[in-house]
Amino acid sequence: MPIRFNTQEEARTAWASDRERAERLGVYSLATGYLYDGPRFDYTIAMDAQPGLSTDPNSAVPAMLTTLIDPDVFEILFSPTKAAEILGENRKGTWTDDTAMFPVVEHTGEASSYGDFAENGRAGANTNWPQRQSYLFQVMKEYGERELERAGLARINWVSEIDKAAATTLNRFTNLTYFYGVQGLQNYGLLNDPNLSAALTPATKAAGGTAWIAAGVIKATANEVYADIQALFWKLVAQSGGLVTQESKMTLALGPGSAVALTATNTYNVNVTDLLRKNFPNLRVVTAVQYGIRSASNPQGVVVGNLVQLIVDEIEGQDTGYCAYNEKMRAHKIIPATSSYKQKVTGGTWGAIIRMPMAIAQMLGV
Structure with missing residues (x-):
């Protein structure tokens, strides 16, 4: 107590x-x-005189104090750029060059019967000078001091991101010119070079139509898909006069959707890839979205249907062709303003230089 x-x-x-x-x-x-x-003293008496709060009711802290910003910044992904992987890539000239000539020499000759005093028979050469025109393009990088500070609050290196965006933009546009060239110039791409032979039409399939795949389902059998690729190889043999053989290094270029048909399996549990590996030991398969049919999700595709190209990489030590640029990425000087900066970045392209069109066969509508 x-x-x-x-x-x-x-x-x-x-x-x-x-x-x-x-x-x-x-x-x-x-x-x-x-x-x-x-x-x-009863302090509740004074409380009775206050009917409500003079401030807004609140029992929490500001939401930003309980919001986490993940330090791992993820970038939006784009379709891969594959033109250089398909055909290879070389630099030709500099950004001061507007036109490039690619000399071609053809040997000529005529043999004649021998005679002590005979002077028949001739050996000669014929030259051509096909030309291509370059195209220069640019992007501008701009950023302000306050912009950098505000991005830094979110742990984002804004200058680095702008640099990556400029490089990505130039690279993706270059890749597009490697496939389609530049309209209005003697600048062509792998898909529209005027010297390419006309595209073959696929054989009609047992399920109807010529397509390998329809609505996401493989319609052609493994043997039907392989037969279409055989037709492409036969055309290469015919165009090259026998210079192309099964052992030649070749690239089968097609859209990612069409490539799914290579997994079709026949009754002997052998799929198209197995058949290609056995009969064309030096063949490689490369996919690019530009070979697929054009759509809202694939604006760089082919308008009239899925395309397949069978390309011989080289014949007798000479490259069939290559993607060419004269300026990959030229960064000009940084110009400071009162509280901001800007910089121009330039690239240049010749498109795809196809030296031997007869080493490329294509098929449209698979």
């Missing part, structure tokens, strides 16, 4: 008598007395 004190004087006297003993026990206090039963 606690001790109660009625007056303040009783409480002080009691504490004065107990203080020395408390200090011996190690208890020190600045108090002058115990609590006593004196007048108490």
